[in-house]
Amino acid sequence: MLHFFLKRLALAALVALTVSLISFSLLFLAGDPAIALAGEGATDADIHAIRTQYGFDRPVMEQYLFWLKNALAGDFGTSYYFKTPVINLIAEKMPTTMILGLSAISFAILLSIPLGVLAAVKPNSLFDRIALFISVIGQAIPSFWFGLILIVTFAVKLRWVPVSGSDSWQHFILPTIVLGYYATPAIMRLTRAGMLEVLRADYIRTARAKGIRPGKVLFKHALRNAVIPVVGLAAVQLGFMLGGSVIIESIFALNGAGFLAFESISRNDFPVVQALILIFSLIYVLLTLLADLLNAWLDPRIRVA
Amino acid sequence: MTEQTINAPETGGPSWAAQLRQRIFGHLGLTIGGGILTLIVLCALLAGVIAPHDPYVQELTNRFASPVWMDGGGWDHILGTDHLGRDYLSRLLYGARISLLIGIVAALISGMIGTIMGVSAGYFGGKVDAVVMFLITVRLSMPVVLVALAVVALFGGSLFVVVTVLGLLLWDRFAVVMRSCTMQIRDLDYITSAKALGCSTPRILLTEIMPNVLNSLIVVVTLEMAHAIVLEAALSFLGLGVQPPLPSWGLMISEGKDMLLFEPWLITIPGVALFTLIFAINMLGDGIRDVTAPENRN
Amino acid sequence: MENLLSVKNLRVEIPLAAGQLLPVRGISFDLKKGETLCVVGESGCGKSLTSLAIMGLLPKIAQRKADRLEFAGKDLTGLSERQMSAIRGNDMAMIFQEPMTSLNPAYTIGNQLMEGLIRHKGVSRSTARDRAILLLEKVGITAAASRLPQYPHQLSGGLRQRVMIAMSLMCTPDLIIADEPTTALDVTIQAQILRMIKELQAELGMAMIFITHDLGVVARIADKIAVMYAGTFVETGTAEQIFNAPMHPYTKGLLSCIPVPGKTDRGSRLGSIPGIVPSLIGGIDGCGFRSRCPYAQDACATEPTLTDRESGHTCRCIHEASKLKALTWEVA
Numbered sequence: 001m002l003h004f005f006l007k008r009l010a011l012a013a014l015v016a017l018t019v020s021l022i023s024f025s026l027l028f029l030a031g032d033p034a035i036a037l038a039g040e041g042a043t044d045a046d047i048h049a050i051r052t053q054y055g056f057d058r059p060v061m062e063q064y065l066f067w068l069k070n071a072l073a074g075d076f077g078t079s080y081y082f083k084t085p086v087i088n089l090i091a092e093k094m095p096t097t098m099i100l101g102l103s104a105i106s107f108a109i110l111l112s113i114p115l116g117v118l119a120a121v122k123p124n125s126l127f128d129r130i131a132l133f134i135s136v137i138g139q140a141i142p143s144f145w146f147g148l149i150l151i152v153t154f155a156v157k158l159r160w161v162p163v164s165g166s167d168s169w170q171h172f173i174l175p176t177i178v179l180g181y182y183a184t185p186a187i188m189r190l191t192r193a194g195m196l197e198v199l200r201a202d203y204i205r206t207a208r209a210k211g212i213r214p215g216k217v218l219f220k221h222a223l224r225n226a227v228i229p230v231v232g233l234a235a236v237q238l239g240f241m242l243g244g245s246v247i248i249e250s251i252f253a254l255n256g257a258g259f260l261a262f263e264s265i266s267r268n269d270f271p272v273v274q275a276l277i278l279i280f281s282l283i284y285v286l287l288t289l290l291a292d293l294l295n296a297w298l299d300p301r302i303r304v305a
Numbered sequence: 306m307t308e309q310t311i312n313a314p315e316t317g318g319p320s321w322a323a324q325l326r327q328r329i330f331g332h333l334g335l336t337i338g339g340g341i342l343t344l345i346v347l348c349a350l351l352a353g354v355i356a357p358h359d360p361y362v363q364e365l366t367n368r369f370a371s372p373v374w375m376d377g378g379g380w381d382h383i384l385g386t387d388h389l390g391r392d393y394l395s396r397l398l399y400g401a402r403i404s405l406l407i408g409i410v411a412a413l414i415s416g417m418i419g420t421i422m423g424v425s426a427g428y429f430g431g432k433v434d435a436v437v438m439f440l441i442t443v444r445l446s447m448p449v450v451l452v453a454l455a456v457v458a459l460f461g462g463s464l465f466v467v468v469t470v471l472g473l474l475l476w477d478r479f480a481v482v483m484r485s486c487t488m489q490i491r492d493l494d495y496i497t498s499a500k501a502l503g504c505s506t507p508r509i510l511l512t513e514i515m516p517n518v519l520n521s522l523i524v525v526v527t528l529e530m531a532h533a534i535v536l537e538a539a540l541s542f543l544g545l546g547v548q549p550p551l552p553s554w555g556l557m558i559s560e561g562k563d564m565l566l567f568e569p570w571l572i573t574i575p576g577v578a579l580f581t582l583i584f585a586i587n588m589l590g591d592g593i594r595d596v597t598a599p600e601n602r603n
Numbered sequence: 604m605e606n607l608l609s610v611k612n613l614r615v616e617i618p619l620a621a622g623q624l625l626p627v628r629g630i631s632f633d634l635k636k637g638e639t640l641c642v643v644g645e646s647g648c649g650k651s652l653t654s655l656a657i658m659g660l661l662p663k664i665a666q667r668k669a670d671r672l673e674f675a676g677k678d679l680t681g682l683s684e685r686q687m688s689a690i691r692g693n694d695m696a697m698i699f700q701e702p703m704t705s706l707n708p709a710y711t712i713g714n715q716l717m718e719g720l721i722r723h724k725g726v727s728r729s730t731a732r733d734r735a736i737l738l739l740e741k742v743g744i745t746a747a748a749s750r751l752p753q754y755p756h757q758l759s760g761g762l763r764q765r766v767m768i769a770m771s772l773m774c775t776p777d778l779i780i781a782d783e784p785t786t787a788l789d790v791t792i793q794a795q796i797l798r799m800i801k802e803l804q805a806e807l808g809m810a811m812i813f814i815t816h817d818l819g820v821v822a823r824i825a826d827k828i829a830v831m832y833a834g835t836f837v838e839t840g841t842a843e844q845i846f847n848a849p850m851h852p853y854t855k856g857l858l859s860c861i862p863v864p865g866k867t868d869r870g871s872r873l874g875s876i877p878g879i880v881p882s883l884i885g886g887i888d889g890c891g892f893r894s895r896c897p898y899a900q901d902a903c904a905t906e907p908t909l910t911d912r913e914s915g916h917t918c919r920c921i922h923e924a925s926k927l928k929a930l931t932w933e934v935a
Binding site: 201202203205206207208209210211212213214216221224225298299300301 | 658660684685687688689690691692693696697699701704705706707708709710711718719722723754756767770771
């Protein structure tokens with residue numbers, strides 16, 4: 001178990017390193033950073049000074065190692081636009097994105113697991129078919145468009161929730177739904193498939209033979225086993241959601257890391273973009289690691305070897 | 306229940322081809338998906354013939370003309386006109402070309418990359434497999450939208466850049482699926498006998514492995530086509546994809562966004578078009594999966 | 604004495620594309636308190652489905668029909684799943700044939716042992732725990748308390764089946780249905796488990812329906828025996844009647860398949876009844892065994908009924924009891 005965990009940890013570190021290399025090289029594709037940093041109207045002398053100051057005249061590999069060393073210490077450089085440390089910017093915006101991501105995955109799980117269980121209890125019933133049909137429809141709706149439609153309907157016409165911004169919890173309702181619904185069909189289908197398989201298992205018959213109440217058979221004996229693969233999927237989906245927050249936060253002008261990423265891209269503020277790519281990747285890697293641990297914890301066959 | 310054996314009914318009935326035909330047309334999703342998709346492809350191909358107007362010609366005196374079913378709408382512009390007075394229906398028809406082009410080319414590029422990686426990983430195993438798995442993990446960990454936006458911003462938004470970036474980003478599912486499919490058949494008897502007969506590795510891969518993973522490949526192609534189409538629309542919507550004046554559906558939604566409160570049909574129409582296309586492709590993909598591998602239906 | 608379980612014309616129907624599958628075609632029997640009925644038959648004769656039908660545990664596609672299904676004076680046919688669940692595990696319990704897969708991998712042995720008792724008797728966790736330890740000891744598990752926090756995958760098949768047996772006894776049911784409880788186990792363990800089941804049954808005064816295809820097992824435990832073939836009982840009687848004076852040709856065939864020490868030549872091949880069981884889809888014309896029966900006649904084309912031949916010994920055959928007794932059939 002420990003061996004497995006250490007191996008996964010090493011892999012995670014290697015993945016993070018590779019992503020850092022990729023996101024660093026983005027900066028180079030972006031053109032001369034000194035010119036960008038100096039801003040408009042800078043003289044050649046200014047640019048030259050910045051180039052030496054930031055070490056942009058050194059060999060690429062050296063710069064990467066320098067950047068990596070700083071990044072490991074939490075220093076991702078200075079924003080071209082704000083002229084403040086990148087890490088401060090991200091630290092300020094990340095909580096909003098985290099809240100959005102967590103509430104979206106909670107929304108998705110709370111919606112899709114009960115639906116998946118119910119669909120599996122009566123496979124091919126009317127309910128099952130409707131749930132399946134809705135999930136097919138749901139998967140075909142582009143989220144940015146869905147977001148706009150929700151804004152028109154619930155914020156503009158019905159005035160139930162605010163249109164945009166991130167000042168109160170009401171501002172998170174629509175973004176949560178839009179970000180969450182996209183993960184719902186996948187989680188629902190996996191829950192349904194898992195439940196269908198588990199409900200055929202001998203130990204379910206044993207539980208029924210013991211006279212355990214039908215609801216408890218379903219949720220204690222069946223769901224507990226069917227949910228194990230769902231955990232991994234949910235973790236992966238949460239990772240994708242945080243990445244997808246770029247679109248959703250832009251639509252709702254939700255002032256989080258995704259919105260910051262979008263604005264930084266528009267402003268060619270590449271130190272910020274670079275850092276965000278790396279951080280989103282790291283979060284994804286950590287989430288999958290967490291999912292593996294959760295799986296091991298949920299499945300005694302792995303936990304108690 | 307283990308001792309309860311239920312014998313399958315005798316299969317002396319219709320021929321294999323007839324059964325396949327029956328399965329294809331008996332499958333509602335496949336018929337609907339295939340039907341809608343054919344219609345959209347026809348619209349895209351024939352856009353030059355059936356579009357009532359030039360999609361780029363502006364008529365600034367006739368901006369935001371309502372669609373025909375709304376008050377003030379007319380048959381001249383069935384779906385109305387946009388903020389520059391361009392015919393919405395014509396733009397929609399030409400927009401189908403962009404979406405389909407993006408979907409097909411991106412799926413081709415990513416399909417090539419992913420299939421080569423997946424099949425080699427599955428067939429050779431060992432180190433090759435470890436490297437491919439690592440690359441897949443790296444790719445999955447990178448936020449697609451963010452990376453795509455950044456790269457498009459770097460190289461400038463154009464159809465070529467968008468399609469290339471998406472093609473280079475969306476190979477992960479191909480690699481995962483092709484890898485597991487290849488692994489499943491790698492050690493089957495006919496592959497072993499092909500090896501024993503002295504067939505070269507490329508020959509085995511092309512003539513023995515590929516035909517047998519083709520079904521799964523086609524299913525992934527549909528999924529990734531849909532994926533690429535949605536991503537292009539999202540990028541264009543954010544202003545970092547296909548650039549004006551091209552009639553990308555995502556761009557149309559973006560341009561209509563400013564009039565969201567007053568003319569919501571401006572975003573409804575291209576949105577519904579996008580939804581219908583994705584829906585049709587997904588239905589087709591699901592249908593193909595069901596028809597080619599009915600045992601995996603649940 | 605009053606009947607604990609009374610079954611009349613129990614049927615199971617499974618609609619299939621190829622037609623109506625009728626794996627159980629009218630089973631009737633009565634069982635008194637403390638009695639053991641052994642149901643014997645080949646694989647696929649419907650004996651497992653019969654037991655599941657009584658427990659109300661049939662798979663969803665299967666339908667149960669019965670003229671009467673009474674347990675402890677209560678009609679089971681009209682009960683909902685919820686009402687059945689109050690009886691199952693409490694008054695009637697079941698031991699299954701697959702110990703490896705019959706325990707939930709996600710929960711500890713203790714949790715699974717205790718939950719039934721807590722559900723039915725409303726006892727405290729510590730009471731349930733004490734009873735679980737007691738029963739684990741009764742089924743011959745040493746260091747019982749230390750087993751409670753273990754998970755199924757940590758136990759061997761034999762241990763798991765002992766746990767399953769202990770689990771079925773938690774609420775001291777009046778009826779235990781054991782469906783081939785020893786089939787999946789080692790021969791040495793089989794004997795131990797059988798003896799244990801028999802002892803516990805006597806000690807707790809439970810009635811038992813024991814399902815098996817193994818006549819050797821039947822001889823050790825049965826009071827009454829029912830021989831099942833193609834969905835129906837073809838012969839029923841006391842253990843003595845069936846073993847000493849079998850009537851039905853099928854029973855005779857089955858009995859001649861058991862090796863008898865001293866009688867069966869060493870190294871000689873064990874017999875098996877030639878032929879195959881008729882399809883259980885739709886009706887069966889006449890006697891279901893006639894295609895395999897050496898004494899089949901034209902008259903066998905009409906279905907014989909199960910009739911009492913002498914003092915409760917019943918047989919489903921057109922031949923007279925006296926003639927049947929005289930028949931000898933050594934399956935080669």
